[in-house]
Amino acid sequence: MTTVLHLDEIRRLVRIPDLIREVEAGFVAYSEGRVDVPPVGFLHFEQPPGDVHIKYGAISGDEHYVVKLASAFYDNPKQNLSASNGLILLFSQKTGELKRILLDECWLTDMRTAAAGAVAAMHLAPEQVRCIGIIGTGVQARLQLQLLRDVVDCDRCLVWGRNPARTQQMIEELQSDEAMRDWNLQIDVAENIDDLVSSCNLIVTTTPAKKPLIRADRVQAGTHITAMGSDDHGKQELESGLLAKADRIIADSIAQCIDHGECCAAIRDKLIEADTIVELGDVIKNSNLGRFDESQITIADLTGVAVQDIQIAKLVERALSAAGVTGEGV
Amino acid sequence: MTTVLHLDEIRRLVRIPDLIREVEAGFVAYSEGRVDVPPVGFLHFEQPPGDVHIKYGAISGDEHYVVKLASAFYDNPKQNLSASNGLILLFSQKTGELKRILLDECWLTDMRTAAAGAVAAMHLAPEQVRCIGIIGTGVQARLQLQLLRDVVDCDRCLVWGRNPARTQQMIEELQSDEAMRDWNLQIDVAENIDDLVSSCNLIVTTTPAKKPLIRADRVQAGTHITAMGSDDHGKQELESGLLAKADRIIADSIAQCIDHGECCAAIRDKLIEADTIVELGDVIKNSNLGRFDESQITIADLTGVAVQDIQIAKLVERALSAAGVTGEGV
Numbered sequence: 001m002t003t004v005l006h007l008d009e010i011r012r013l014v015r016i017p018d019l020i021r022e023v024e025a026g027f028v029a030y031s032e033g034r035v036d037v038p039p040v041g042f043l044h045f046e047q048p049p050g051d052v053h054i055k056y057g058a059i060s061g062d063e064h065y066v067v068k069l070a071s072a073f074y075d076n077p078k079q080n081l082s083a084s085n086g087l088i089l090l091f092s093q094k095t096g097e098l099k100r101i102l103l104d105e106c107w108l109t110d111m112r113t114a115a116a117g118a119v120a121a122m123h124l125a126p127e128q129v130r131c132i133g134i135i136g137t138g139v140q141a142r143l144q145l146q147l148l149r150d151v152v153d154c155d156r157c158l159v160w161g162r163n164p165a166r167t168q169q170m171i172e173e174l175q176s177d178e179a180m181r182d183w184n185l186q187i188d189v190a191e192n193i194d195d196l197v198s199s200c201n202l203i204v205t206t207t208p209a210k211k212p213l214i215r216a217d218r219v220q221a222g223t224h225i226t227a228m229g230s231d232d233h234g235k236q237e238l239e240s241g242l243l244a245k246a247d248r249i250i251a252d253s254i255a256q257c258i259d260h261g262e263c264c265a266a267i268r269d270k271l272i273e274a275d276t277i278v279e280l281g282d283v284i285k286n287s288n289l290g291r292f293d294e295s296q297i298t299i300a301d302l303t304g305v306a307v308q309d310i311q312i313a314k315l316v317e318r319a320l321s322a323a324g325v326t327g328e329g330v
Numbered sequence: 331m332t333t334v335l336h337l338d339e340i341r342r343l344v345r346i347p348d349l350i351r352e353v354e355a356g357f358v359a360y361s362e363g364r365v366d367v368p369p370v371g372f373l374h375f376e377q378p379p380g381d382v383h384i385k386y387g388a389i390s391g392d393e394h395y396v397v398k399l400a401s402a403f404y405d406n407p408k409q410n411l412s413a414s415n416g417l418i419l420l421f422s423q424k425t426g427e428l429k430r431i432l433l434d435e436c437w438l439t440d441m442r443t444a445a446a447g448a449v450a451a452m453h454l455a456p457e458q459v460r461c462i463g464i465i466g467t468g469v470q471a472r473l474q475l476q477l478l479r480d481v482v483d484c485d486r487c488l489v490w491g492r493n494p495a496r497t498q499q500m501i502e503e504l505q506s507d508e509a510m511r512d513w514n515l516q517i518d519v520a521e522n523i524d525d526l527v528s529s530c531n532l533i534v535t536t537t538p539a540k541k542p543l544i545r546a547d548r549v550q551a552g553t554h555i556t557a558m559g560s561d562d563h564g565k566q567e568l569e570s571g572l573l574a575k576a577d578r579i580i581a582d583s584i585a586q587c588i589d590h591g592e593c594c595a596a597i598r599d600k601l602i603e604a605d606t607i608v609e610l611g612d613v614i615k616n617s618n619l620g621r622f623d624e625s626q627i628t629i630a631d632l633t634g635v636a637v638q639d640i641q642i643a644k645l646v647e648r649a650l651s652a653a654g655v656t657g658e659g660v
Contacts, residue, residue, distance in 0.1 A: 002433065004334075004660050038371050043388055043395055050426055054397065056384060058373055065373055067384065067399060069419070071426030085426040089399070089417075096380055096401030096415040101431070103332065103660070330334050330433065330660055 003327030004101040005316070013319035014111060016150055019312060023115040024122075024284055026059075026311035027252065031281025035059050037306045040256065042232065048075040051232060057306035064090040064099065064317070068309035070109045084110070084139065088313050100327060102316060112308040114143035116252060116280075117204055117226050120300035122151040123283050124250060124290050125202045125224045129154040133200030135193065135213060135237070137161035137170045140206040140228060145174065148202075149183045158190040158199055194218050205229055205237040212265075216241035221295040227262050228302040236265045238299065244271040247296035248289075251277050256303040263301050277301075333657030334431040335646070343649035344441060346480055349642060353445040354452075354614055356389075356641035357582065361611025365389050367636045370586065372562060378405040381562060387636035394420040394429065394647070398639035400439045414440070414469065418643050430657060432646060442638040444473035446582060446610075447534055447556050450630035452481040453613050454580060454620050455532045455554045459484040463530030465523065465543060465567070467491035467500045470536040470558065475504065478532075479513045488520040488530055524548050535559055535567040542595075546571035551625040558632040563590045568629065570596040577626035578619075579607050586633040593631050607631075 029035050041054030050073035058065035070086035077083055086106035090099045102108060129152050134141050137159070145157065161167035171187045174180050190196035197203065197218040203225045205213060214225065216239045227237045243249055243266035251257035254277050258264055266272045280300065283290035291298050320327065359365050371384030380403035388395035400416035407413055416436035420429045432438060459482050464471050467489070475487060491497035501517045504510050520526035527533065527548040533555045535543060544555065546569045557567045573579055573596035581587035584607050588594055596602040610630065613620040621628050650657065 036373060038373065039369075041368050041371055041384065041386060043366060043368065043386065045388070045395075045423055048424060050423075052395065052421075052426065054371065054384065054386060056371060056373065058375070065375075065382065069397060069421075069428075071421070073424070073426040076425055079425070081425055081427075085421075085428065087428060091382075091399075091401065091415075093375055093380075094378060094403070095406055095409070095411055096382065096403040097411075098399075098415065098417060098433070101660070103428070328660075330431075330658075 001329050002098045002101060004103060004330045005327045006103050007105050007107055010102060010104050010108065010316055013316050013323070014312070016147060018315055019111060019115045020118045020147070020150060022311040022315045023112055023308050024119045026307040027119065027281035028284050029059055029281070030253065030305060030307040031279040035307045037253070039259070048073060050074065053231065055304065055306035055309055057310060058093060059307070059310055062093060062310070064313070065093050066090055066306065066310045066313050068109065068306065070106050088309055090313055090317065100317070101330065102313065108312045109309070110139050110143055112312040113140060113228060113304055114147040116302050116308055117144045117228055118147040118151045119284070120226045120250070120280065120302065121148055121202060121224065123287065124298045124300055125152060126222050126291070126294050129202045131156040131158060131200040133190070133196040133203040134159045134206065135196065135203065136206035136229070137163065137166045138206060141170060142174060144204045144206055144228070146179050152202065154202070155184055155186060157185055157187045158196045159187060160190040160193050160196045164189070207237055208235060209237045210234055212236050212239040214238050214242060216245045219245065219297060221297060224291070224298045226300040226302060230261050231303050233260045236262060238262050240266040240269040240271045243299060245297060246299045248291065248298040249277050250280050250283055250290065250298065250300045252280050252302045253305045254279050256305065257301045261301040261303045262299070331659050332428045332431060334433060334660045335657045336433050337435050337437055340432060340434050340646060341437065343646050343653070344642070346477060348645055349441060349445045350448045350477065350480060352641040352645045353442055353638050354449045356637040357449065357611035358614050359389055359611070360583065360635060360637040361609040365637045365640070367583070369589070378403060380404065383561065385634065385636035385639055387640060388423060389637070389640055392423060392640070394643070395423050396420055396636065396640045396643050398439065398636065400436050418639060420643055420647070430647070431660065432643065438642045439639070440469050440473055442642040443470060443558060443634055444477040446632050446638055447474040447558055448477040448481045449614070450556045450580070450610065450632065451478055451532060451554065453617065454628045454630055455482060456552050456621070456624050459532045461486040461488060461530040463520070463526040463533040464489045464536065465526065465533065466536035466559070467493065467496045468536060472500060472504060474534045474536055474558070476509050482532065484532070485514055485516060487515055487517045488526045489517060490520040490523050490526045494519070537567055538565060539567045540564055542566050542569040544568050544572060546575045549575065549627060551627065554621070554628045556630040556632060557592050560591050561633050566592060566595045568592050570599040570601045573629060574601040575627060576629045578621060578628040580610050580613055580620065580628065580630045581607050582610050582632045583635045584609050586635065587631045591631040591633040592629070
């Protein structure tokens with residue numbers, strides 16, 4: 001039987017520390033070659049502008065295979081609709097039957113994306129994080145910061161966004177957010193990106209930028225940058241020269257990052273070679289492949305891999321079983 | 331709001347003549363470049379053996395974009411389960427919202443696949459069809475024959491399948507089928523494929539064969555063959571030499587057939603060139619591109635294109651509106 005679960009039910013089932021662990025384990029499985037993740041499917045619309053991503057895959061021996069559909073329609077907020085939409089489908093690996101429809105409205109995608117940022121920071125951030133820098137003011141800007149609480153010890157944060165009013169609003173919302181309350185974090189607006197970059201040694205970029213935001217010459221020794229905006233062809237948040245300057249470039253998926261991540265732009269500009277990129281799952285298993293010196297510059301290029309969708313779907317399934325909930329049949 | 335529709339409801343909404351017209355129009359739109367159809371997504375499982383196809387796309391200016399998931403798990407019948415499973419999702423092209431879940435259990439895929447065979451026969455079969463030949467005994471073998479009734483005037487049919495008992499059973503089922511009753515069609519078992527090929531001048535191959543079934547030297551002048559089994563890498567029903575011998579090779583999608591259809595094998599064997607292949611949508615618009623002589627050999631290579639899924643989903647939506655049905659909210 002196929003059952004359906006809605007966002008309000010799903011939200012109650014996801015605990016952040018468990019999620020970070022699941023996503024971390026997923027990257028290891030992926031880099032060990034135990035996950036079949038075909039290339040991401042894309043659809044693009046122009047009037048109104050919208051992007052659709054289809055990510056799907058299976059971990060060998062798992063109970064389910066997973067198909068995730070996520071979209072962003074950028075004019076939706078004008079109609080008071082969320083820009084993001086999405087759902088996750090779980091099918092039996094034994095029979096192909098559709099077992100569960102998770103009508104999560106893209107929330108699971110947002111959460112597993114933020115969890116990947118936390119995993120990257122756990123393994124790549126310098127030991128002493130002086131100040132966290134968040135670039136962008138969307139859903140991921142907030143979530144990336146919130147999920148860093150579990151993995152980083154730091155009490156200062158700078159935020160930069162194109163729109164000053166929205167940046168201020170985001171800071172106010174974060175300050176009054178339940179999830180942030182017991183994190184004694186001072187959050188301020190950065191005057192410009194260069195200021196943020198020179199003050200922060202753990203930076204997360206969360207924008208849909210198509211032109212680089214961070215200049216190579218501004219990044220200090222000992223900085224880690226997680227770039228998670230470039231999830232599609234033509235997007236780029238970091239100057240290609242910054243990847244050339246970095247001591248380590250870590251990709252969630254080398255195949256995807258070469259196709260459409262920050263790495264793609266730097267390879268196109270002939271500033272890095274694909275074989276210098278290390279995969280996050282390999283760094284998790286062998287820390288020598290990541291940062292081994294506080295003065296190094298490290299970059300995590302996150303494009304979002306279907307294994308994250310598989311792992312968060314499994315987390316929901318496990319929590320459902322533990323709660324004895326089966327969902328509503330359709 | 332998202333609504334869900336089940337197979338029993340969906341079945342009542344699809345009229346065969348309308349379906350054939352919709353699929354025909356879909357191929358025209360596709361060949362005119364009005365449809366965004368990214369490459370098919372595949373997942374493969376070994377224990378137990380299973381294949382998953384993800385087809386998706388959008389016709390420019392339509393209300394919806396469509397994602398179709400279909401699977402075949404070949405050991406399912408041992409557990410009294412259908413080998414095929416599937417569903418179609420309709421999303422708004424304006425907002426990305428999930429509007430409808432068609433839980434059709436792969437029936438819509440089966441129907442739109444059979445309709446493509448009917449469209450190919452309409453435009454490519456010789457005027458005088460002496461005898462229809464069906465190779466294979468699965469769901470498509472039956473449906474391809476049933477849908478030919480609307481487009482071909484013929485009273486003889488030969489069927490060949492690997493398993494004689496299943497072949498006999500299929501013939502008996504077809505003879506007692508409501509949909510076949512007023513078609514005065516004599517259906518017999520062919521002793522072997524060569525006999526079938528030499529007796530029939532409209533042949534449909536519907537198998538998951540990985541080695542060619544039809545030999546080039548057995549095919550008579552004036553024969554049309556629709557090969558619809560090779561929907562994945564490694565499948566092949568026709569000897570490559572047969573494509574070299576044919577006067578016309580017509581692909582549902584040149585891009586897909588070059589990647590994994592009969593054309594793929596013949597190009598790999600260096601027996602045909604990709605630029606000699608014509609697209610079905612172009613033949614529909616301009617019959618000079620198809621058969622123009624009763625003595626020609628024509629081959630339609632059908633791999634299944636997402637535009638067929640789009641068109642059958644639209645047909646269901648239109649029938650729903652006409653019936654004033656909105657479906658059950660989830």
